[in-house]
Each structure stands twice: as structure tokens, then as C-alpha cells.
Amino acid sequence: MTDSSVSQPNFFEVKKGLFSWIFSLDHKRIGLLYLYSVGSFFLVGAALGVLMRLELFNPGADLIEAKTYNQVFTLHGVIMIFLFIIPSIPAVFGNFFLPIMLGTDDVAFPRLNLLSWWLYVLGALFALSTLVFGDGPADTGWTFYAPYSVKTGTNVSMSVLAAFILGFSSILTGLNFIVTIHRLRAPGMGFNQMPLFAWALYATSWIQLLATPIIGITLLMIVAERMLGIGLFDPSIGGDPILYQHLFWIYSHPAVYIMALPAMGIVSEIIPTFAQRTIFGYKAIAYSSLAIAFVGYFVWGHHMFTSGMSGPAAYIFSILTFFVAIPTSIKVFNWLATMYKGSINVQVPLLYAVAFIFNFLIGGLTGLVVGALAADVHLHDTYFVVGHFHYVMFGGTGFAFFGALHYWYPKIWGKMYNKLIANIAFAILFIGFNTLYFPMLILGIKGMPRRYYDYLPEFHTLNQISTVGSWILIIGLLLMIFNLFKGYFSKQKAPANPWNGITLEWQTQSPPTLYNFDKAPELVEGGPYNYPNAMKG
Amino acid sequence: MSNNKLTTDHHDDAPHITSYVEHFGTWISLILLTFMTVFISVFGADLNTLTVATALFIASVKALVVAYYFMHLKYDPKLYKIMMLVVMALFMVFLIMLTIDYLTR
Amino acid sequence: MEHSFVLPNSGHTYDAKASKLGMWLFLYTELLLFGGLFIVYMVYRSLNPDAFLMASLNLNVWMGTVNTVVLLTSSMTVAMSITAIQLGNSKLSLKLLLITVFAAVVFLVIKYFEWGAKIEHGLWPGMEHFGSLSHGEQLYFYLYFFMTGLHGLHVIVGMIFIVVVMNKIKKGSINKDKNQLLENSGLYWHLVDLIWIYLFPLFYLIH
């Protein structure tokens, strides 16, 4: 449907008022609820990140105390992982667009969907309550390694319970998506006619479903030890702290693919739309998501190469780690091939997608470095790892998130942002990002350990460059946010399909109506990206 | 209502109704297995390390019976069996990887 | 719902199959939740085989056996209650569910006495006698309390689930044609049983 017919009230207009939002069963509203909450927590987490950078500008104690610093990076990690990046793309854009892209009017369990959001809010309250209650936020690192997490006096139990609750929120979202994909595809849309974003979410959801409970129970064991004295990881009675690490990473490694796969799904949407041609290797991209999800379960040990795990186990984890890189590289090459002989319309969303590929390459390739046993012995728990994961998480998923925001912005709000400012913001963001994190890779190679409040003088210059990068990043980010807000208040309406996309969300009006479609959506013949205006290849 | 739904994953729509007798039979076999495992453990102590294996084996048979008959897996579409299999396989691989670590420390 | 136009694949219409699929998926997470504990159990038992054996002697095999039988029976009665409702016999279905809930209570009461006996013997973490146990035995009891405790919690949740379902049967909103919720409560209850099937040999039958 385009706006040619009499347009129905859109989902913003049907009902108004706070309660019509926070108790809404509409997947689009829930998606936006997630957007606002996830976005706010991102800013909180980011501010904490900048605070750390300021402290690290010079060696020695300047701004905050050692203990505070430790609490800051823990809270930063917890917020960024559990409150920002894991829910980011699936819960925001997955909620909003999965049903529309499948040609249906909601997810399979709308009420469960709302419950997920409420659980998310509850978990967030738990996490932030540590600022006020007890002896302050946990100071353990987001990994909560035993036995320190059991011994410290800070409010670990609350943070851990928060992660537990957030885990269940994430599980329920995943469950909802799997059922939605199995049951609610438009008539005629087989699995192989689904948009790749849906495929990515499908693989992601399975990870959420099958990995998250393991960390749930592990964190409960930490709570039990702190509150009831049930010391399952207590070394003084023969408990094994390394077992804790195993259980933690059995979840937390697959979790990094919860963060990465949806981002890859976004990129797989953006590139064909702006290249105006079909995606190259649809099946390879779709199935490699499943392959990554599957193999990703069996590589957790690469976080523990120096923990005292046995040699043979280390070899096996190392080689499996390398195998996950292969489906990932297949995706990268497919995206590249999709640009080949396209008719490329260079717009902001595409720039974010291209930046995603660049940053993710750095992140992924540094991942290979730490995946090698010998190199990891030197690089483990240094800033190299910090650089690696910010490149994949922020440079990858974060940039994909921003890209999705710019891509679907006109669809969600029916408005358009200022493209020039968006381009400038992008450029600043990109430069700032790389100035911030590239020095960390070098710092790591030089041997600066992470979670260090203070450092040796030889690391000074690089830390300063990095901190300066964070300032540039702030400017870019604020400009981007400002521009998006401004666009929202502009009077001009955006067309229903500004990018000439052909997946189903571009067939409805912008913003969509309450039930998404008022006429059965028409599937594109020959696959979801078969652009009718392109030549046959 | 529900027949509007897409049924790509499921073929037959008429639900299978398990008879009371079948449930009762299932129960009998489960009880027998329970007594068997208790018997082996209490009186068959000389099996030594094998007791763990037999106990777990019997438990797995019981679990299978519960899943297949009580939980209706036997009459469910293939998808459910595949999913169950994948979940179990996943868990087994976790165990195997951990065993590798602990046995070779 | 004032759809001017209803999609054939709407998420707002009742869909028993979706509901069943959703329930199964939830059961998988539950399985893996306990799976984490089974992993811990496996590791510690393989590190302390003798201590686990010693500690398990404190458990009463007969109570465990009785509880196993109780749970298995209750599993049968929920399964039968589904058959009953599918055949249109809500009354019988309700009766069978009542037996199930009753069995659940029996299970919990027996568990209560078992735990009580342990605590009386000073086997609760932090008690004096507990401190004199060997390390492996302490680990065993930590696991025992944690796992059976969590399982007990699931029994309670399952009971509540079934009671809710019974209410709906009474009101008629669960009936011959629309009974997926009952089936789901049954699935949940079987899961509780399934986990116990493993807990029982792992804690009671080490010899």
C-alpha cells in the first residue's frame, strides 16, 4: 500500500497517552518502547565510558577513586551488554519490522512481548538500584568471576539478579520470534523467501533461547553463595572457579553472536536496497547465520586459554574458534559481491553499512589474533581485547544499529532527517570511533592490561590519543541524535518508500497502520530482493 | 479460526487422542523401571562404576518414555523431534567439551 | 478487534499450534537451566566420587522412591486429563487434575520432611556438623539443596499453573475444542517429572 489510497490512521494516532504505550500490545509500540529505553541506557553507559577515558587521560589518580573506577567499568559493561547491545537490534527493530517483513500484523504472542519489555525495565531497575542500595554497584567486571564476586562487599547480588531478569526478557523475545517465524509468515513465503533480517533473527533467537538459561543458573549460584552460603565455586572447599568461567562463557560467547547476527541481518537489508539489485548468495548468507549460531556454541573456551584449562581443551577451542570465522567471512564476501554491478545510491544508511563492514573487519580479524593460542597468551586481558570487542560491538553492531535507525527512520515516523547533517555526523562518528579504539589495539600489544585504574608511564601517549578520540565521538554522536530529533519535528512528510526498497515493510504506509497492512501484501516474485528494475545477470 | 493458520510445519490437523489405557501402560512401565533402578542400586552394589551408567541409562529410558508418550512427542510433527534432538545434542556436546578439559588437566 | 481486513496469518487469532510450539521452546530453556546444574554436578562428582557416595548415604532411598512414584502417577493423571477433555469429559478432567495437585502436595510434604531431617542433623550450610564434613560432601549437599530446591520451586509453579487451568475448565474457557493451555500445563508438569527422573538416581542411588 502506498499513500495513494485513503490513508488509515497510523499506529501513533490510534490511541494516545502514556498508558496506551506502556501497556500496548502492538509490536511497533513495544519496539519503540525498547528504542527509547535502550537508547537512554546507551547514553548512560556511554557517559560512563567517557568517564573512564577521562580518568585514563593521565596515569595516576585524577578524577575518581580506584574502587569507583572498578564499579564504573563494571556498570559500563553490564549496561552496554545486557541493557544496550543484546536487546538493541532484535528488541527494537526486530519487534518493529519482523512482523511487517513477514507480512503479518503482530508477533505470535503480543502479551508475552509486552511482558518481555516489562521484565527488561525491571532488570534495568535492579541494575541501577545498585547505585543507591548496598555498598554501591558491583566492582567485579561484567564477568562476575568467582571467587572475587563472592568476596567483595559491593552489591553484586543485585547486579547479578538484574542480569538474570534481563536474561529472561531476552529469552522470551527470542521465543516469540521463533514462533512468529514458524507460524505467521505470509501465505506463500517459505523459509527461503524470508528477508535475511528475519533469518538473522531466527538464528539469534535460538541462541537466546538455548544459551541464556545457562548464565541464568550460573548467576543464581553466585547469589546463593552470597546470600545462603551455598558455596558451589568456593575454592576453599574444593569448588572450582574455572568451572564458573566455563558456565559463564557457555552463555557469553554465544551471546556475542546474539549481538552480531542481527547487525549482519541489517547490513544484508541495507546493501541490496541501496545497490538496487538482488543480494548475492542469499542462501549462503541465510545458512551461514545458522552455522555461526551453531558453531558459536562450542568455542567458549577461547576466553579461558590462560585460565588453567587443559592443553587439549585449549587446542580444540582454538580450532573451533577459527572455524566460526569462515561463515562470517562468507557473509562479508557476499556483501561485497552484492555491490558489484549494482546501481549504488550512496545514502547515510549505506555509509553506516560500509562502515560496519570496515569496523567489523578490524574487530573480526583481531578476534582471529586472540583466537590463536600463542598470541592470546600475550594478549589476553589486555587492551587488545578491549579494542577487539569495541570494534565488533560498537563499530559493528553499534554502527549497524545507527544504520538501521537511519534506514527505517522514514518508515517508523513518516519523516525525514537532514541528510547533509547526517552525513557529517557519520563522518565525525567514524573518525572519532577509530581514534578512540585503534590505539587500544597497540596498547594491548605493548602489554597494558585491561581493568587498570592506573598504568605505567610508557602507555601515556596512546591513552591520551584514545581519550581525545572519545571527545570526537561525543560530538558525532550528539550531532546524530540532534539531527534525528530535529527530523522528527520537521513538517515535511517522507514518502512511503524513499529508498525504493522491495521488502514488505515498504509496501505499507509510513508510519504503518495499527495492523500493518490493509490489503494482503504482495510477495516479490523470485525471492525477497529480486529487483524488477535490474537486468537479469 | 485456527485452520486459517499457515501449516507449513505441520501436516495433519486432526489431533491424536491418546487412550487412557495407553497412559496407564506408560505409567506401569515407568514404575517398573523405577523399581528396577532402585533394585539395582540397593542390591547390585557389586556392579561398581557400572551402577552410575545403568542408573543413568534407565533414567534416560524413563525420560524418553515420558517425552514420547506422556508428552505426546511420538504423535507430534517431526519438527518437535528434531528440535528435541538438537537441544539434547547441544547439551551433550557441552558435557563432552567439559569432560575433555577435566580429564586432561 | 475492528480489523477492517484480517490477514490470514494474523497474530491476533487463537493459534493452538503456536501456543504449543511456544511452550516447547520454553521447556528447552528450562531443560538447559537445570542443564547448567547437571554440568556442575558432573564435574564435582567426578572430582569427588567417594565423598559423593558417603554423603548420599544420608539420603533416604525409600522416601525418594515414594516421591518418584508420586510424581510419575501425577504425570499420568495430567496426561489422562488431556484425553478426558479431548473426549469432552470436563468433569473427569477436573478430577484427574485434582489428583495431580494432590500428588504435588504429597511430593512437597515428603520433601519437607526430608529437608527437615537434614537440617535436624545439622546438614544445612553453615551449621556446625556441616563444617565437619569433608569438602566433597559439602559440595554434595550444596548441590542437593540447590537442585532439589529449584526443582521444588518448579513443582510449586506447576501446581499454580494447573490450578489456573482447572479454573478455566470450570468456567468452560478450556474445553473440548480449545484446550491447548491444559496441554501446556501438562507439558510443564511432565518436565518437572523429567527432571526428577534424573535427580533421583543422581542423588539417592549412588552406591
Next chain:
Amino acid sequence: MNASNFVEGVDFSMYLILSISVFFLVGITVVMIYFLFRYSKKNNPVATNITHNTYLEVVWTIIPTILVLIMFWYGWTGYKPMLTAPDDAMEIDAIGQMWKWSFSYPDGKVSDSLVIPIDKPVKLNLISKDVLHSLFIPAFRVKQDVVPGKDYMMWFTGQKLGTYDILCAEYCGQLHSYMLSTVSVVEQENFDNWLVSSPDTSNDHPGLTLLKNNACLSCHTRDGSRLVGPSFKNLIGRTEIIVRDGNEEEIVVDNQYIINKIKVPSSVSVVGYPSGLMTPYGEILSDDDINNIIDYISTLK
């Protein structure tokens, strides 16, 4: 000459993968940017739908597979020798505790920093008294977690004279970033001399020496400021609120209280401080030692 015998293996695997990475990064980026211009809307108004190309896809699956196998191989070969120490290695206990390293030599010498003879394999038995630590010598490219309750080891041969940093690489609490030490690689004869030299018995109070050697001062200050635990200044005679057996009570600190606190810290906890952080010292400090400590603390007014 490299600083240690592991530098070569580690650096080779690291730089090999980094070079392959740079190759792919640059290559892919250049191609991507080229495509953006060459196939822009202006230069290529009509796109071509190419759905796949089996030949190409096989190629770009196989090449990375081969490459990662090579990466794995060199990672492994660089790592494998770290697992088994040679039999003739000199054994030293490396003890990590919040937030101090100490090294205990076979004939009883204990030192805050590590001194080793050049070209001689050294095996460190890693012991943790409280939580996880990780002994990291960047120059040697070695790192191994120190896990309480487990006896792990690490080994290496120092091959170049000099002094290098030892860092703690596993987060271990408040002063993790100050848990530093050094390793000095010296000539064999210097090492022998150092080993027999008695630690410079300065005119420190013996109690103070004990406090320093047992890392008490990483949690307790002598000047009244707060660190992790209460300061030792004015400790004796101070009125405090403590928790004993779950009940709060007000006490006046006396010698008996301190002895008890040092031996079984978990028996009482001071309100306002994290309980459970301090480890028992009953088996490490003799009664004489404790008396010396108390004697010294009583001078802190």
C-alpha cells in the same frame, strides 16, 4: 636475542595473523570503495541481478579455511611448549594475594620481586591466597592465571639481561592495577650472590616488616586514611561497632581482639567494611609474629 624463549613463537603467530589481517582489511576496503564509485547510480544506472556464483563461493570458502588452519597451527606450536616445563628448571613459588606478588625460593629466600639467572629455565609454581590473579610478563610473552586451590605453573627462560615488568592481568579487586612487580634477569654469579644475601635488614620495626611482607599494607594504612580495611592508626583502644555471630555490638579494640581477627578474620566483621575479604593468617603468622605486629601497631598514634 629475545627477552625470553617464548617471544619468537608468540610474536610469529601474532604478526603472521596481523599481516594476513592487514591484507584482507586493505583489500576488502579498497574493493568496497572502488565499487561505491564504479557502480554508483551515476556511473551504472541499471543494476544487474546476480544471484550467485558457485565457483567464486567455493573459492572464498576454501581460501579462508586454509588460512585459518595455518593460523591455528602457528598458534598451537607457539603455545605448546608453554605447557611442559623442562625437568631441570629451577622451581620458585610465586604467591599472589591482594595486591602483592611475592616469590619464595627453594632455600627459603622470599622476595617481592623476581630475580632469575640468565639462560636458565625457571618454573614458577603459582599460588593464590585469595582470589584469581594472573601473572603477566609482557616482555616474556607469558601469562597464566593464579587460581586459589589449584597448583598451576608457568615456565620460561630469561635470555636477555635486564629488568622487566610483572603485572597482574586478572582483575582482583580494588588495587588490581597496582599489583606490580619486576623480574630481573641477571648473570648466574650475581644471582648466586643475591640469593645468599640477606634482605637489607633496615631499621624497620620487625612488626612493620611483617606487615609489609604479608601485604597487610595493601588494605590497611598507617596514616588513618581509609583503604580497603580500617586503618591501623589509633587502632588499639578504638571503640568500634562490629558484627559477631550476626549481632552488632560495640567493642573496644584490644590485643586479644586483634589476635583473633588476624587468625580467624571471618569470626567478626567491622561495620562499614566489606566482610570476607581478609584471608586467615593463623597458619602464616606465628604467635610471635602477631605480637610483633601488635607491638608495632601500638606505636601508630
